[in-house]
Amino acid sequence: MKAAVLRAVGAPLTVEEVDLSGPGPNEVLIRVVASGVCHSDLHVMEGVLPYPLPTVLGHEAAGVVEDVGPGVSALRRGAHVVVAVVPSCGRCRLCLRGRPNLCTAIRGRPGVMADGTRRLRLPGGEEVNHFTMISSFAQFAVVHEAAAVPVREDIPLERACLLGCGLLTGWGAAVNRARVAPGSSCVVLGCGGVGLGIVQGCAVRQAEPIVAVDLWPQRLEVAARLGATHTLLAGQEDVPALVRQLTGGGADYVFDAVGSPQTAALALSCLGRGGTAVLVGVGQRDASLSVPITATVLNERAVLGCDYGSAWPQRDIALLADMYAAGRLKLDELVDRTYPLEGVNEALADLKEGRALRPVILPWGDS
């Protein structure tokens, strides 16, 4: 099959012939129909997120089950699936307490599948690392059965793929983690795929106002179409002062979808009394945030981390697919362009430079 291989940090991906074996026990083989390009892919390529190389990037995927391995009972050939980035076992302490996104039972070391082996190989025999047990910048992918979430077949997979990572991460931060109450004032820092998911989650929960903040005016226009009531251009406007004005003293919830020390500190400075900062984005691994003790105590502020939208993928991806089908969740507005596999470097560059909100790779082309 064809796959886009990253051989060195900073180098472009190269589309080449890669062998994929499997599926093994409790795995499924998926024909990848669409794969969104996410900042995590970019972070690995740029070395911000260290990862064993060579690897096939791509993790925001949707496709059709082509084959099932031994022991797989809940999935059949031909089923449409969205791939969950964090598969959960359903049996451990965290799963049983309703926090399956924190489950570590089905997780290999970086680069390998859950059973510790690799399925990807170059023609010369060299093994290729799996990225987050998915590697979807390829025509096929082998994933754990718990990561393949069935979705209704009447929605296009080139939209449904966004439900596997960015959209779910953002929407879940507002709905699952913050549990935004109607009438809460919300601020969203960063309006890429994740931030726009947060905006939509806040809108579903009837937050008011919803203030979207970004460096790029074109992203703010989209945020406004997806439910933001106000938009602020970072770098040109005094964000904390305007947030205080719009929210009557500071926001109930501030979401940082960027994950830099600067945006996390900005999140704290936009909080009102009793406010909660939700840290969603991740950048440099050792980045840190200094929290003022007295102001946090006296104003009863909270800082929450939120991984993968605190999601239960089997429940939330199906729910979001239903909402999209009913016209209550917007995905079409997020995908401005699709690319063939050969266009993967252009797609990554477009994401980095803000020319595309969510580039989507179609490894088999438009057909």
Ligand SMILES: [Zn+2]
């Ligand atoms: Zn992602």
Ligand SMILES: [Zn+2]
């Ligand atoms: Zn578990």
